[in-house]
Every structure is written in C-alpha cells, then in structure tokens.
Amino acid sequence: MPATRIRLQSGADATLAQGLAAIQREMKLPVAFPSEVETAAARAASQPRLPALDRTGIPLVTIDPPGSMDLDQALHLERRDDGYRVFYAIADVAAFVAPGDAVDAEAHRRGETLYGADSRIPLHPLALSEGAASLLPDQLRPALLWTIDLDAGGEIVAVDVRRARVKSRARLDYAGVQQQIDAGTAAPLWSLLREVGELRQRGEQARGGISLALPEQEISVTDGQWQLDYRVSQPVEDWNAQISLLTGMAAAQLMVKGKVGLLRTLPPPDPQAIARLRLTAQALGIAWPPAQGYPGFIRSLDPAQDTHVAMLTACTTVLRGAGYVAFDGELPAQPVQSALAAEYAHATAPLRRLVDRYVGEVCVALCANQPVPDWVRAALPALPELMQEADRRAHQYERQVIDLVEAVLLAPRAGETFQGAIVEANGADRDRGNGHGGGGAAHGGVVMLRDPAIEARVTSALPLPLGQEVTVRLAEADPVKRVVRFELVSGDRGASTRASPADR
Structure with a gap:
C-alpha cells in the first residue's frame, strides 16, 4: 500500500x-x-x-x-x-x-x-x-x-x-x-x-x-x-x-x-510469489518479458499510471x-x-x-x-x-x-460518487453479511480513489479484475467508529466497498 x-x-x-x-x-x-x-x-x-x-x-x-x-x-x-x-x-x-x-x-x-x-x-x-x-x-x-x-x-x-x-x-x-x-x-x-x-x-x-x-x-x-x-x-x-x-x-x-x-x-522472494505476480501483470495488461527479472520489472513501472500502481501494490506481497x-x-x-x-x-x-x-x-x-x-x-x-x-x-x-x-474527511460527503481503480483482487471468501445473500461467496479487493486519495476494501459477487475503473458511492463515513463504506453504483457489477479498522 x-x-x-x-x-x-x-x-x-x-x-x-x-x-x-x-x-x-x-x-x-x-x-x-x-x-x-x-x-x-x-x-x-x-x-x-x-x-x-x-x-x-x-x-x-x-x-x-x-x-x-x-x-x-x-x-x-x-x-x-x-x-x-x-x-x-x-x-x-x-x-x-x-x-x-x-x-x-x-x-x-x-x-x-x-x-x-x-x-x-x-x-x-x-x-x-x-x-x-x-x-x-x-x-x-x-x-x-x-x-x-x-x-x-x-x-x-x-x-x-x-x-x-x-x-x-x-x-x-x-x-x-x-x-x-x-x-x-x-x-x-x-x-x-x-x-x-x-x-x-x-x-x-x-x-x-x-x-x-x-x-x-x-x-x-x-x-x-x-x-x-x-x-x-x-x-x-x-x-x-x-x-x-x-x-x-x-x-x-x-x-x-x-x-x-x-x-x-x-x-528472498518466494519463487511462487513471483510466478503469481507474472499472472497479475498479465491480468493488468502490463508487459513482463520472460527474460526480465523481478527487479528490472519493478523499475519499469510508472506510479503515475493506475494499472502500474496496482502492480506496485501487488509487488509488496513479496517484500514481507x-x-x-x-x-x-x-x-x-x-x-x-x-x-x-x-x-x-x-x-x-x-x-x-x-x-x-x-x-x-x-x-x-x-x-x-x-x-x-x-x-x-x-x-x-x-x-x-x-x-x-x-x-x-x-x-x-x-x-x-x-x-x-x-472518516473525518469524508463525513460531509455522504452520497457523493467517486472514481477509482481496482488495485488488489483476492479470491472468493464466504459471505459475511455484505449484501450478497447469506452463505454466498464474495470476491474481495481494494479500490484506490484518486480524489480524495483513499484506498478502501471492495467486495463483489463477481470477480474483480485488476485495474478496472469503477464508480463508487459513499454510503457511510463515521469518525466515531472509524468506518468508511462505499458501494458500487448500479451497473458496476453489483459490488460494494468498505474500509474499516477490521478490514485494514
């Protein structure tokens, strides 16, 4: 992040x-x-x-x-x-x-x-x-x-x-x-x-x-x-x-x-983690030549581009x-x-x-x-x-x-919509009351808003492709609970996003 x-x-x-x-x-x-x-x-x-x-x-x-x-x-x-x-x-x-x-x-x-x-x-x-x-x-x-x-x-x-x-x-x-x-x-x-x-x-x-x-x-x-x-x-x-x-x-x-x-x-990075990163680059449409090593690929990324920020975010997983x-x-x-x-x-x-x-x-x-x-x-x-x-x-x-x-920043802006990009996409998890129906599977991820500069959790009934541009609506911003919750606007694959201390 x-x-x-x-x-x-x-x-x-x-x-x-x-x-x-x-x-x-x-x-x-x-x-x-x-x-x-x-x-x-x-x-x-x-x-x-x-x-x-x-x-x-x-x-x-x-x-x-x-x-x-x-x-x-x-x-x-x-x-x-x-x-x-x-x-x-x-x-x-x-x-x-x-x-x-x-x-x-x-x-x-x-x-x-x-x-x-x-x-x-x-x-x-x-x-x-x-x-x-x-x-x-x-x-x-x-x-x-x-x-x-x-x-x-x-x-x-x-x-x-x-x-x-x-x-x-x-x-x-x-x-x-x-x-x-x-x-x-x-x-x-x-x-x-x-x-x-x-x-x-x-x-x-x-x-x-x-x-x-x-x-x-x-x-x-x-x-x-x-x-x-x-x-x-x-x-x-x-x-x-x-x-x-x-x-x-x-x-x-x-x-x-x-x-x-x-x-x-x-x-050192796990070779399997590097292999997963190559799949992530492929999903994002970022060229990673087979002969190019991990360090050289990292240096080729441009943090001014949303898809490249998504890739850089994914790369942090091998530096743990x-x-x-x-x-x-x-x-x-x-x-x-x-x-x-x-x-x-x-x-x-x-x-x-x-x-x-x-x-x-x-x-x-x-x-x-x-x-x-x-x-x-x-x-x-x-x-x-x-x-x-x-x-x-x-x-x-x-x-x-x-x-x-x-939460303090966004509290006055409830109901407004924001543009963002999916910078992290995880596998499906069992539904935990996120509006997709009890017992269903939800796909999780992270959306990065550019204005304001905020990252928030995102869940969806359908897989979230990395780098996808989305529109989200602010449903809740509570400074007391330190919770910010976004929902994907109608027609954007029915996902919702949420950021809270438990999610971070």
Missing part, C-alpha cells in the same frame, strides 16, 4: 483530536512520559557528554520534511581523488542516556516514535529529541560522525565512525532544496549528493536490489480545508535516502566483519517478513536484506528508533578496535523481539489514524 505522510495543523479538528485520544486509549499507548523520565531528560539535556574530537569545521546541514525538529542526521559531501567522501553525523543519544537510567528504561518500553496526524508519541522526551540531542542548526552537538569514502563508481572503500562534536549550518527541507536544484541556484553540495545518489541507485540496480516507487498519501489541513493527495517523492529525497542506506550498509559491513551486532533482514537478527560470535544464517540485495542495519535514526543506538555503539567500538560494551552485548539478544513488537504497534497506530482521518 502507498506510504502515508500526514501533515495537519495542530488542533485543526475537534473530532480528529477526540478520535486520536480514543485510539491512544484503546491501544494503551504511553502518550505522556512519567515525571521521573522528564526530570531525568531535562537534567541530561543540561549536562551532555561532549567528546574531545572537534569536527565543527565540517559544514554539515540537515534536510528533512518541513517543520521537523527531531533531526537525527546531518550530512556533507566532498570530492576525494577520483571518488567521494561522505560525512554523516548521527545524533549521539548515548551522550545523554545512560544504560538502565529512567530515560533508557522508558525508551525500551516504547521502542520507536509513533506518528499520527498532528501529534506524535516520541521515543524520548522532547527536551532531548527536539532539543539537546537534535542536530539543530548553529548548536554544538555530540554526534557519531561517519566518514565513508567511495570510489568513482560510488562503492565503499573505507569506513570510520567515531564520537565528535559537530555543528550543523542549516535546517533545510526537501521542497526548498529541490526548487533550488531545478532553478540551478543550489549549493555545490547538492550536485555532489545527486552524483553519489545516482551512483548508489545504479549500484543497487546492478546488485539486483529494488525500490518500490509507491506514491505517498499526503493528508493536510489548511484554513480548515481537508485535502488528501498522492505524491511521488522528489529526486533529492531519493538521493538523500541513498546516503542513509549507504550508512546502514557500512554499519552492517563493520558488524559482520566483527561478528557482533544487529542486522535488519528480509528473506522483514525482521531483526542479533549475533555475537557466529554470523546469522540469513543476513541479507533482500530488497537491497545487501547486508543492512538500522543506524541513522536513534532519536526515533531504539535499535539504532545499539548499532551505533557496536560500530564505534569496532572502529576503535575496542571491545563492544558489556551493556550492549547483554541487550542484543532481546532487541529483535522488542523491535518487532514496536514495529507492529507503529503500523497499527498509523493505520488506525488513517482510518480516522479518512
């Missing part, structure tokens, strides 16, 4: 605020930090452990979505002989949080930051995540400074990470930088980022890696007006993402060589099973992240994800030829299960918030 980025004005809608509170109660989420955690964070924020190594002369900058304050990464790139040098500063959470202290214990309970509408439930108190630990501009900060040397083809030739004090020069956003690039007024840094990003993209392609270019669902409220849209990421976002991926791969290389650490893994694996002394049997076709680790977002702090600590120790700290080694075995549960909770929260936002 398309990724979702929610951008709302604070307090934009009372119904939304009430719904968010209900979701948080139902999921028993830790909205507020205990007083002792806030106190400990405030004390730590006033007493950072600054490293002796001074690298404030490196002109680092941050680039993030507009308004971001929890800034984990700052970057700078330089030419090096016939290659490149990448500086990537990562917020040093361990400069503020000690093993076993109140902030650390609470971070282990949370696992990662949860995002939903105009609020978020952070991993760390704001005194750290948006204050003293964040790589805000013109502030002296402790960081894990990665120095990664690349050859002319963008491949890693040397890696180093060590603690250093740094100072970011500017807090930039993707749209602003992309405008400067398009206008030809951008700083030289962004030309280098483009070079390295495109080299890394080509390297990914050569390895057999893939990137699913699904459009994002953006939800915004401006002056009380709701808007949902799909958007494709801007080039600078993709180039910047390659720097994060590069660092994660460098971290994995260090840990595999040192035989200790924590990897992010994804099993992501997890974490810890190891100490013996390498894991399956260490690869198959979508990247490389070993990989989460290392670049410690303000928002617990595991990144541990990966950073392992890598700093390995680069210094020092033993990995005992507190890190002791925690490694439990981290995969802890992070899997945190990921599950984050996905559930995001999905429920989207259900709520869609």
Whole structure:
C-alpha cells in the first residue's frame, strides 16, 4: 500500500483530536512520559557528554520534511581523488542516556516514535529529541560522525565512525532544496549528493536490489480545508535516502566483519510469489518479458499510471517478513536484506528508533578496535523481539489514524460518487453479511480513489479484475467508529466497498 505522510495543523479538528485520544486509549499507548523520565531528560539535556574530537569545521546541514525538529542526521559531501567522501553525523543519544537510567528504561518500553496526524508519541522526551540531542542548526552537538569514502563508481572503500562534536549550518527541507536544484541556484553540495545518489541507485540496480516507487498519501489541513493527495517523492529525497542506506550498509559491513551486532533482514522472494505476480501483470495488461527479472520489472513501472500502481501494490506481497537478527560470535544464517540485495542495519535514526543506538555503539567500538560494551552485548539478544513488537504497534497506530482521518474527511460527503481503480483482487471468501445473500461467496479487493486519495476494501459477487475503473458511492463515513463504506453504483457489477479498522 502507498506510504502515508500526514501533515495537519495542530488542533485543526475537534473530532480528529477526540478520535486520536480514543485510539491512544484503546491501544494503551504511553502518550505522556512519567515525571521521573522528564526530570531525568531535562537534567541530561543540561549536562551532555561532549567528546574531545572537534569536527565543527565540517559544514554539515540537515534536510528533512518541513517543520521537523527531531533531526537525527546531518550530512556533507566532498570530492576525494577520483571518488567521494561522505560525512554523516548521527545524533549521539548515548551522550545523554545512560544504560538502565529512567530515560533508557522508558525508551525500551516504547521502542520507536509513533506518528499520527498532528501529534506524535516520541521515543524520548522532547527536551532531548527536539532539543539537546537534535542536530539543530548553529548548536554544538555530540554526534557519531561517519566518514565513508567511495570510489568513482560510488562503492565503499573505507569506513570510520567515531564520537565528535559537530555543528550543523542549516535546517533545510526537501521542497526548498529541490526548487533550488531545478532553478540551478543550489549549493555545490547538492550536485555532489545527486552524483553519489545516482551512483548508489545504479549500484543497487546492478546488485539486483529494488525500490518500490509507491506514491505517498499526503493528508493536510489548511484554513480548515481537508485535502488528501498522492505524491511521488522528489529526486533529492531519493538521493538523500541513498546516503542513509549507504550508512546502514557500512554499519552492517563493520558488524559482520566483527561478528557482533544487529542486522535488519528480509528473506528472498518466494519463487511462487513471483510466478503469481507474472499472472497479475498479465491480468493488468502490463508487459513482463520472460527474460526480465523481478527487479528490472519493478523499475519499469510508472506510479503515475493506475494499472502500474496496482502492480506496485501487488509487488509488496513479496517484500514481507522483514525482521531483526542479533549475533555475537557466529554470523546469522540469513543476513541479507533482500530488497537491497545487501547486508543492512538500522543506524541513522536513534532519536526515533531504539535499535539504532545499539548499532551505533557496536560500530564505534569496532572502529576503535575496542571491545563492544558489556551493556550492549547483554541487550542484543532481546532487541529483535522488542523491535518487532514496536514495529507492529507503529503500523497499527498509523493505520488506525488513517482510518480516522479518512472518516473525518469524508463525513460531509455522504452520497457523493467517486472514481477509482481496482488495485488488489483476492479470491472468493464466504459471505459475511455484505449484501450478497447469506452463505454466498464474495470476491474481495481494494479500490484506490484518486480524489480524495483513499484506498478502501471492495467486495463483489463477481470477480474483480485488476485495474478496472469503477464508480463508487459513499454510503457511510463515521469518525466515531472509524468506518468508511462505499458501494458500487448500479451497473458496476453489483459490488460494494468498505474500509474499516477490521478490514485494514
């Protein structure tokens, strides 16, 4: 399914605020930090452990979505002989949080930051995540400074990470930088980022890696007006993402060589799943030459076309099973992240994800030829299960918030009709009271509306062909129940569509 980025004005809608509170109660989420955690964070924020190594002369900058304050990464790139040098500063959470202290214990309970509408439930108190630990501009900060040397083809030739004090020069956003690039007024840094990003993209392609270019669902409220849209990421976002991926791969290389650490893994696609995808492409009328591999086919798809979005959505089914694996002394049997076709680790977002702090600590120790700290080694075995549960909770929260936002958005539009396309078609299931007669068989699927940008479940008495354009009527949109229900208009094969928390 398309990724979702929610951008709302604070307090934009009372119904939304009430719904968010209900979701948080139902999921028993830790909205507020205990007083002792806030106190400990405030004390730590006033007493950072600054490293002796001074690298404030490196002109680092941050680039993030507009308004971001929890800034984990700052970057700078330089030419090096016939290659490149990448500086990537990562917020040093361990400069503020000690093993076993109140902030650390609470971070282990949370696992990662949860995002939903105009609020978020952070991993760390704001005194750290948006204050003293964040790589805000013109502030002296402790960081894990990665120095990664690349050859002319963008491949890693040397890696180093060590603690250093740094100072970011500017807090930039993707749209602003992309405008400067398009206008030809951008700083030289962004030309280098483009070079390295495109080299890394080509390297990914050569390895057999893939990137699913699904459009994002953006939800915004401006002056009380709701808007949902799909958007494709801007080039600078993709180039910047390659720097994060590069660092994660460098971290994995260090840990595999040192035989200790924590990897992010994804099993290879099941050949039967690939065979099913070929049948899906045939049903959609999309050419997939027999000699063309799965990664090459993915790169040929255009997310601006509905049938290609349907195909991209179907392709997500073979990228399931992501997890974490810890190891100490013996390498894991399956260490690869198959979508990247490389070993990989989460290392670049410690303000928002617990595991990144541990990966950073392992890598700093390995680069210094020092033993990995005992507190890190002791925690490694439990981290995969802890992070899997945190990921599950984050996905559930995001999905429920989207259900709520869609219901709030559509509530005033009951009875209106909308155009959409079938992007997922499943087999027949036994009827469950969907209006097709008790005990009958119903064919399920998903319809994607383009305006507004919503996906909804669809059932039909007849098979739903992928890519079919349909017209649906909004029968119900209830923000309290977080339910949206569409029905196919008369003559459109008698199907009905429904989106609710139970369906997602």
